[in-house]
Amino acid sequence: MAGVNKVILVGNLGKDPEVRHLEGGVSVAHFTLATNEYFKDKQGTRVERTEWHNISAWRGLADMADKFLKKGQQVYIEGKLRTRQYQDKDQQTRYITEIIADEISMLGARPGGPAGAPAPAEATEPTASLQQEPELDRLPF
Helix, strand or coil, X not given: CCCCCCEEEEXXXXXXXXXXXXXXXXXXXXXXEEEEEEEECCCCCEEEEEEXXXXXXXXXXXXXXXHHCCCCCEEEEEEEEEEEEEXXXXXXXXXXXXXXXXXXXXXXXXXXXXXXXXXXXXXXXXXXXXXXXXXXXXXXX
16 A cells, blocks of 8 residues: 655745746745744633745746745645755755645635735636645556
C-alpha cells in the first residue's frame, strides 16, 4: 500500500505571494501562512501559539495566487509536505520543509475591507477553489 502525504491548513497569508518564472515558462509562487492555536496554560490564562508554514504553488495555481492572494487574507490550502535541501551563500547545506499546494480556496473577508464583508463577486468566483492540474506523466495509471 502506498503512503499518504496530505496537508490541510486554514490560516492567514504572512506576505503577498512572490512569483518567479522559470525556464520553459513555468511559474512558482512562494508565500508564508500563519496558523493559530489557542489553549489555556496551568494558570488558566489563554495562550495563542502561531505556527508559520512555507507554501509553494506551481504553474497555473501560482499565477492565480499571484493575481488574487494578498497579505493577511484567510485561505484554505490542501497539499503535500516536501523537504528539500539547498546551499546557502556560505555553501552550508540547509533544509526547508514546505507545503506544495494542490488547492487554494479564499475564505473570509477581502483584506482592507470591513470585517465580515464578502469579497466582490468578480474576485471570488474564479478563485473559489484554485486547483493544481495533475501532471499527465505522473498519473498512477
